[in-house]
Amino acid sequence: xxxxxxxxxxxxxxxxxxxxxxxxxxxxxxxxxxxxxxxxxxxxxxxxxxxxxxxxxxxxxxxxxxxxxxxxxxxxxxxxxxxxxxxxxxxxxxxxxxxxxxxxxxxxxxxxxxxxxxxxxxxxxxxxxxxxxxxxxxxxxxxxxxxxxxxxxxxxxxxxxxxxxxxxxxxxxxxxxxxxxxxxxxxxxxxxxxxxxxxxxxxxxxxxxxxxxxxxxxxxxxxxxxxxxxxxxxxxxxxxxxxxxxxxxxxxxxxxx
Amino acid sequence: xxxxxxxxxxxxxxxxxxxxxxxxxxxxxxxxxxxxxxxxxxxxxxxxxxxxxxxxxxxxxxxxxxxxxxxxxxxxxxxxxxxxxxxxxxxxxxxxxxxxxxxxxxxxxxxxxxxxxxxxxxxxxxxxxxxxxxxxxxxxxxxxxxxxxxxxxxxxxxxxxxxxxxxxxxxxxxxxxxxxxxxxxxxxxxxxxxxxxxxxxxxxxxxxxxxxxxxxxxxxxxxxxxxxxxxxxxxxxxxxxxxxxxxxxxxxxxxxxxxxxxxxxxxxxxxxxxxxxxxxxxxxxxxxxxxxxxxxxxxxxxxxxxxxxxxxxxxxxxxxxxxxxxxxxxxxxxxxxxxxxxxxxxxxxxxxxxxxxxxxxxxxxxxxxxxxxxxxxxxxxxxxxxxxxxxxxxxxxxxxxxxxxxxxxxxxxxxxxxxxxxxxxxxxxxxxxxxxxxxxxxxxxxxxxxxxxxxxxxxxxxxxxxxxxxxxxxxxxxxxxxxxxxxxxxxxxxxxxxxxxxxxxxxx
Numbered sequence: 001x002x003x004x005x006x007x008x009x010x011x012x013x014x015x016x017x018x019x020x021x022x023x024x025x026x027x028x029x030x031x032x033x034x035x036x037x038x039x040x041x042x043x044x045x046x047x048x049x050x051x052x053x054x055x056x057x058x059x060x061x062x063x064x065x066x067x068x069x070x071x072x073x074x075x076x077x078x079x080x081x082x083x084x085x086x087x088x089x090x091x092x093x094x095x096x097x098x099x100x101x102x103x104x105x106x107x108x109x110x111x112x113x114x115x116x117x118x119x120x121x122x123x124x125x126x127x128x129x130x131x132x133x134x135x136x137x138x139x140x141x142x143x144x145x146x147x148x149x150x151x152x153x154x155x156x157x158x159x160x161x162x163x164x165x166x167x168x169x170x171x172x173x174x175x176x177x178x179x180x181x182x183x184x185x186x187x188x189x190x191x192x193x194x195x196x197x198x199x200x201x202x203x204x205x206x207x208x209x210x211x212x213x214x215x216x217x218x219x220x221x222x223x224x225x226x227x228x229x230x231x232x233x234x235x236x237x238x239x240x241x242x243x244x245x246x247x248x249x250x251x252x253x254x255x256x257x
Numbered sequence: 258x259x260x261x262x263x264x265x266x267x268x269x270x271x272x273x274x275x276x277x278x279x280x281x282x283x284x285x286x287x288x289x290x291x292x293x294x295x296x297x298x299x300x301x302x303x304x305x306x307x308x309x310x311x312x313x314x315x316x317x318x319x320x321x322x323x324x325x326x327x328x329x330x331x332x333x334x335x336x337x338x339x340x341x342x343x344x345x346x347x348x349x350x351x352x353x354x355x356x357x358x359x360x361x362x363x364x365x366x367x368x369x370x371x372x373x374x375x376x377x378x379x380x381x382x383x384x385x386x387x388x389x390x391x392x393x394x395x396x397x398x399x400x401x402x403x404x405x406x407x408x409x410x411x412x413x414x415x416x417x418x419x420x421x422x423x424x425x426x427x428x429x430x431x432x433x434x435x436x437x438x439x440x441x442x443x444x445x446x447x448x449x450x451x452x453x454x455x456x457x458x459x460x461x462x463x464x465x466x467x468x469x470x471x472x473x474x475x476x477x478x479x480x481x482x483x484x485x486x487x488x489x490x491x492x493x494x495x496x497x498x499x500x501x502x503x504x505x506x507x508x509x510x511x512x513x514x515x516x517x518x519x520x521x522x523x524x525x526x527x528x529x530x531x532x533x534x535x536x537x538x539x540x541x542x543x544x545x546x547x548x549x550x551x552x553x554x555x556x557x558x559x560x561x562x563x564x565x566x567x568x569x570x571x572x573x574x575x576x577x578x579x580x581x582x583x584x585x586x587x588x589x590x591x592x593x594x595x596x597x598x599x600x601x602x603x604x605x606x607x608x609x610x611x612x613x614x615x616x617x618x619x620x621x622x623x624x625x626x627x628x629x630x631x632x633x634x635x636x637x638x639x640x641x642x643x644x645x646x647x648x649x650x651x652x653x654x655x656x657x658x659x660x661x662x663x664x665x666x667x668x669x670x671x672x673x674x675x676x677x678x679x680x681x682x683x684x685x686x687x688x689x690x691x692x693x694x695x696x697x698x699x700x701x702x703x704x705x706x707x708x709x710x711x712x713x714x715x716x717x718x719x720x721x722x723x724x725x726x727x728x729x730x731x732x733x734x735x736x737x738x739x740x741x742x743x744x745x746x747x748x749x750x751x752x753x754x755x756x757x758x759x760x761x762x763x764x765x
Binding site for chain 1: 675754
């Protein structure tokens with residue numbers, strides 16, 4: 001075990017609740033057990049909110065606040081919180097950490113930001129987000145083995161073959177999350193009966209309607225699975241997407257590698 | 258020849274030559290009687306063997322009518338070394354052989370036996386009389402051979418003390434010790450005494466005895482003759498308070514002394530080690546030197562084990578009276594054994610204090626109470642003061658007007674996120690709010706001047722009256738006069754979701 005992982009493992013045991021520390025600012029949807037906190041000498045408490053494996057936190061935005069590069073009103077703006085996804089469903093944000101200093105105005109949350117380029121993170125005021133929700137599931141997409149794996153609290157609960165992007169329109173690697181899930185209008189078309197939207201965007205499809213969101217969905221061409229037939233989306237057989245849909249809640253972190 | 262007797266009327270007897278008068282014509286009858294002599298042999302054995310024959314044991318005998326064959330028995334006195342023996346023939350009758358007291362030579366007569374090849378009618382000292390009489394009373398029958406063996410054992414006096422007691426102790430504790438004294442020699446000991454260089458009040462007499470035969474001597478063999486007697490002494494003393502440079506661990510030396518049967522002193526020592534434990538925790542508390550009155554101030558608290566004994570994690574209790582909640586353990590510094598606060602470990606805690614408007618300083622004391630593995634406590638405390646300043650705006654007003662301190666004002670807008678419910682409850686909470694004006698999508702909806710019983714200025718929004726999509730709720734908050742702010746505008750979004758059947762905008 002590396003030193004970093006050991007430190008993380010130790011820190012995971014620390015049940016630091018932000019609500020009981022400075023600037024709770026709104027209730028959490030669940031207890032903050034598992035949060036990892038560290039206090040700096042100047043009294044600022046930084047709490048880790050997600051490990052993106054066994055415990056992750058997410059929230060809906062409460063308003064269209066500016067997303068900044070640092071926890072300061074003076075920091076550069078990189079985006080704005082969105083209330084809705086491209087599919088007009090409530091947008092969600094995966095929360096990484098929280099930084100609480102003295103005073104209500106010093107309560108910031110670092111989160112992952114959907115959109116191009118993939119992989120951005122930024123800071124928003126705590127009050128720009130709703131309640132914190134927790135998930136213990138995590139998704140891994142293995143682009144070499146063409147396989148998706150769902151873990152709950154680290155234990156594998158689902159595994160299925162997938163179809164991913166072609167070499168010219170690849171499924172991007174990185175860390176994302178499930179932003180939305182829904183039944184597909186029309187049922188058994190190219191998207192199959194169920195779909196889940198992620199925070200990943202197809203790198204080369206900037207002109208795609210609604211920006212080229214990568215999603216998990218079913219298919220009407222199960223013979224292409226496993227394979228590399230898509231524009232970046234991750235296709236599952238319809239019977240697999242049905243079970244995947246039940247197992248995976250919104251906010252679940254996704255890692256493609 | 259034993260005797261000769263001649264004559265009948267006036268017999269003349271003797272051992273010859275015998276002079277008798279014989280008249281003319283007398284007929285004289287002389288009877289010569291020959292009695293077979295006996296042989297007596299005396300030999301000595303020593304334990305352990307003394308091959309160099311360093312020590313000779315003296316004997317007194319009533320044996321010879323005539324000097325012995327090699328002059329040993331001259332005057333009835335003779336001496337023999339280990340393994341030596343002497344024999345002499347004697348006329349039948351009673352004889353005696355006595356060994357002089359061997360004690361001055363460092364030996365003790367432990368056995369005397371005689372064998373006779375005719376009638377077993379001699380007697381020897383035995384039992385308690387053996388060491389005092391040391392005598393063989395022999396009845397030498399005619400022609401009999403008697404062999405008497407005197408066995409002398411070298412006297413060895415040896416005592417052993419074994420000390421036991423507490424392995425760990427704390428300052429102020431009463432340390433208790435026991436001393437088991439036994440005799441591993443072959444001589445009983447008397448005047449046994451035990452002392453200890455650190456514990457002055459050792460019991461003068463044994464507090465208990467094991468295998469003791471009750472003869473007031475520490476015997477090498479007690480009631481169970483295969484085991485020595487063991488006498489138990491005890492001692493206790495109070496360990497003094499910690500002193501700089503004290504020796505740790507404490508090594509006590511116990512000494513036992515006694516006197517053996519030859520009045521020679523014997524003794525032994527034993528050591529016992531007691532480790533002194535010093536449970537101690539140092540506490541440091543840090544926080545901002547200054548903050549704004551009414552704000553929440555975070556403090557960090559470090560508890561370091563500065564002693565030499567561990568504390569189990571559940572038994573390390575950090576408290577801080579002013580903190581909103583008990584300080585939380587936020588880090589163990591990479592402690593490889595997070596279950597215990599080991600010597601040298603430092604654990605980090607954090608807690609927050611909500612200051613009040615008008616408050617000038619946060620003074621609170623963090624306390625730690627650790628209980629070590631032996632149930633002893635270590636406590637410490639630490640203080641970090643934070644000076645509180647009034648909000649900048651209020652201070653300016655006060656300086657100008659001289660009015661009383663202005664209370665800080667605050668407001669927060671809360672409501673449902675995600676898909677709004679059938680009726681969305683939006684509310685403003687905070688301090689010193691006088692009025693809240695709600696608008697939805699720019700249209701004024703409600704002016705609330707009075708908070709409800711929960712302190713909320715609320716607005717209900719019906720989903721049915723909204724179109725699908727996002728709707729902006731704006732709350733214009735006015736504060737009471739004299740507050741740190743005059744007003745504040747808060748915004749949030751409500752989302753009326755479309756039915757969850759979607760044609761996705763995915764890349765596919």
